Amino acid sequence: MEIQNFISRIKSLLIVKQNDLLLQRLTVLEKKLERESFQLVVLGQFKRGKTTLINALFGENLLPTSIIPLTSIITIVKYGQEEKITVKFLDGKERKIKHIELADYVTESRNPKNQKQVEEVVLEFPSEFLKNNIEIIDTPGVGSVYKHNTDVAYEFVPKADAGIFVVTADPPISESELQFLKSIKDYLAKIIFVQNKIDQVEEKDRQESLEFSRKVIGEAVGKQNLHFIQLSAKLGLDGKKERNKDKLKASGLDELEDSLNQILLTKKEQVLKQSVAHKLLPIIGEIELQLQVGRKAFQMSIEELRNKIDIFNKEVERIKQEKEDNNYILQGQAEKIINQMLIDDIDTLKEKETAKVLKNFEAFFKENENRNGQELSKSFDVFLEKIIKTIFTGWRQEEEQKLQNSLSSIISRFSVQTNQFTQRVIDLSATLFSFKMKRLPTDLSFAQEIEFKFSFDEYQVDLDLYTPVVSRLPKFLSHKLLYKNMRDKIIQEIDKHCGRSRFDFHQRVVKSVNDYQNKLDGILEEIIRGIKTAMEKGLQQQERTIKREKGISESYREQEMILSQIEDSLVDIISHIN
Numbered sequence: 001m002e003i004q005n006f007i008s009r010i011k012s013l014l015i016v017k018q019n020d021l022l023l024q025r026l027t028v029l030e031k032k033l034e035r036e037s038f039q040l041v042v043l044g045q046f047k048r049g050k051t052t053l054i055n056a057l058f059g060e061n062l063l064p065t066s067i068i069p070l071t072s073i074i075t076i077v078k079y080g081q082e083e084k085i086t087v088k089f090l091d092g093k094e095r096k097i098k099h100i101e102l103a104d105y106v107t108e109s110r111n112p113k114n115q116k117q118v119e120e121v122v123l124e125f126p127s128e129f130l131k132n133n134i135e136i137i138d139t140p141g142v143g144s145v146y147k148h149n150t151d152v153a154y155e156f157v158p159k160a161d162a163g164i165f166v167v168t169a170d171p172p173i174s175e176s177e178l179q180f181l182k183s184i185k186d187y188l189a190k191i192i193f194v195q196n197k198i199d200q201v202e203e204k205d206r207q208e209s210l211e212f213s214r215k216v217i218g219e220a221v222g223k224q225n226l227h228f229i230q231l232s233a234k235l236g237l238d239g240k241k242e243r244n245k246d247k248l249k250a251s252g253l254d255e256l257e258d259s260l261n262q263i264l265l266t267k268k269e270q271v272l273k274q275s276v277a278h279k280l281l282p283i284i285g286e287i288e289l290q291l292q293v294g295r296k297a298f299q300m301s302i303e304e305l306r307n308k309i310d311i312f313n314k315e316v317e318r319i320k321q322e323k324e325d326n327n328y329i330l331q332g333q334a335e336k337i338i339n340q341m342l343i344d345d346i347d348t349l350k351e352k353e354t355a356k357v358l359k360n361f362e363a364f365f366k367e368n369e370n371r372n373g374q375e376l377s378k379s380f381d382v383f384l385e386k387i388i389k390t391i392f393t394g395w396r397q398e399e400e401q402k403l404q405n406s407l408s409s410i411i412s413r414f415s416v417q418t419n420q421f422t423q424r425v426i427d428l429s430a431t432l433f434s435f436k437m438k439r440l441p442t443d444l445s446f447a448q449e450i451e452f453k454f455s456f457d458e459y460q461v462d463l464d465l466y467t468p469v470v471s472r473l474p475k476f477l478s479h480k481l482l483y484k485n486m487r488d489k490i491i492q493e494i495d496k497h498c499g500r501s502r503f504d505f506h507q508r509v510v511k512s513v514n515d516y517q518n519k520l521d522g523i524l525e526e527i528i529r530g531i532k533t534a535m536e537k538g539l540q541q542q543e544r545t546i547k548r549e550k551g552i553s554e555s556y557r558e559q560e561m562i563l564s565q566i567e568d569s570l571v572d573i574i575s576h577i578n
């Protein structure tokens with residue numbers, strides 16, 4: 001690959017060879033080119049046959065499927081020389097497991113509400129298809145009864161390089177599937193739609209049913225002629241396992257495989273090229289800056305150079321100090337805005353929902369007051385848990401979006417600011433060493449990539465209102481007491497969940513902002529370090545060498561030329577891909 005050559009060229013430049021940090025960064029990019037995987041994510045509501053479809057692609061029962069249990073965990077299938085399964089836990093620990101143990105971790109029935117705290121499961125498998133660094137990701141069902149399942153699916157979409165969205169003719173597309181699709185609209189270009197389980201649809205009805213799905217989804221997302229493939233994952237899997245050509249043909253699986261191959265062949269390279277080119281440009285900018293400083297430094301008298309180094313160091317200290325003060329102020333502002341917003345929103349939510357729930361509770365109690373105390377308490381548990389879930393699930397999604405929006409505006413202020421400081425450092429060196437810089441050697445484009453992920457625990461409403469004391473009271477008394485306790489409990493539970501939500505959101509905001517700022521500070525630091533090294537090199541060379549000035553200057557010039565050519569090609573590559 002072209003870019004690969006560019007990187008080796010850059011690595012062979014004298015100035016880079018002497019700089020471990022630059023070498024490291026370039027090696028990281030090289031590795032990325034070699035190794036980075038293409039992620040294909042399989043999406044859809046639970047029980048639409050996502051897992052079966054993945055198994056069909058491989059022709060064996062790689063992942064557990066079933067009529068009842070739902071996959072609750074992300075499972076990544078990727079290439080390995082032999083089969084190996086690794087469970088990764090949320091706390092960072094890992095465990096190798098056997099194939100038969102897989103269901104213990106990835107199904108809702110054996111790992112309910114992800115009790116085992118699994119982050120993801122990685123299944124390595126020696127398949128030709130995967131050999132090209134392709135990873136297939138099985139997601140939990142969208143619109144699942146378990147909120148954490150849906151979150152997981154949502155999180156993965158933007159990260160993936162392409163997706164397969166699985167629906168069925170029967171049951172038809174649901175509201176939650178449509179909702180999900182609307183929310184991932186921007187990524188639709190990379191999604192293949194599959195209508196699975198056609199073996200359950202009479203042949204004469206198939207076309208109509210496909211058109212119907214296409215129309216419903218197309219309307220929901222505002223697109224016509226979505227790429228839709230009709231197939232039967234089950235037939236495909238059986239056909240492959242039994243080596244039954246007729247079944248395989250009837251399954252329609254080959255159409256999907258063809259589309260996938262096409263996407264993988266064209267897309268994979270493009271995506272990779274583009275992202276590496278993007279990351280390479282700022283590195284080139286940095287090297288160019290160092291070359292310019294180095295060349296000029298070499299041309300000065302030692303006295304002059306020492307003097308300039310001195311000025312540079314002093315001025316940079318001042319800039320850094322200023323940046324630190326600024327960071328501090330901005331961080332405080334960010335926290336204040338977010339915190340205030342959170343407090344306001346949570347207060348509003350609490351007030352509104354508590355009143356509403358208490359009103360609903362009256363109706364609930366009337367309906368259930370004939371039951372005995374134990375049953376009444378039980379159904380109250382169900383009633384309250386459901387209500388709490390509904391309130392906080394919806395609210396959290398909205399609030400998350402809102403916080404994310406405010407946060408990105410704050411974050412972009414950080415970026416602008418860092419840019420300004422970086423610019424000052426560059427201007428400073430450009431003035432001291434009298435050269436012009438054509439490109440700002442920073443890549444602040446990852447401003448959009450801020451990590452702002454939320455993962456809440458599942459709601460636990462553990463009430464136990466029906467205590468031994470209450471149970472011994474006569475019914476009219478116990479019910480009166482229960483009524484009062486239940487009302488109190490509603491208020492308490494809403495309050496508790498509000499408090500937890502606030503704490504959680506707040507913590508994550510602070511962490512996101514901090515992480516981001518550190519990243520930005522790192523960029524500035526690196527540029528400063530680069531310039532300093534270049535200046536010092538210049539000084540050393542002057543002190544040591546008998547003035548072979550011309551040779552050294554020429555070498556600098558030559559390196560600058562090479563970089564400038566590579567830079568042009570990269571810009572070309574990026575603009576062609578886009």
Ligand SMILES: Nc1nc2c(ncn2[C@@H]2O[C@H](COP(=O)(O)OP(=O)(O)O)[C@@H](O)[C@H]2O)c(=O)[nH]1
Binds near residue numbers: 049065141
């Ligand atoms: N008839 C039929 N059943 C299928 C097909 N694909 C999957 N199923 C069944 O649908 C159920 C759910 O499949 P699964 O792959 O676990 O769905 P997931 O929850 O989307 O991963 C299982 O009982 C499968 O055997 C198909 O093409 N035809």
Ligand SMILES: [Mg+2]
Binds near residue numbers: 051052065070139
């Ligand atoms: Mg599944």
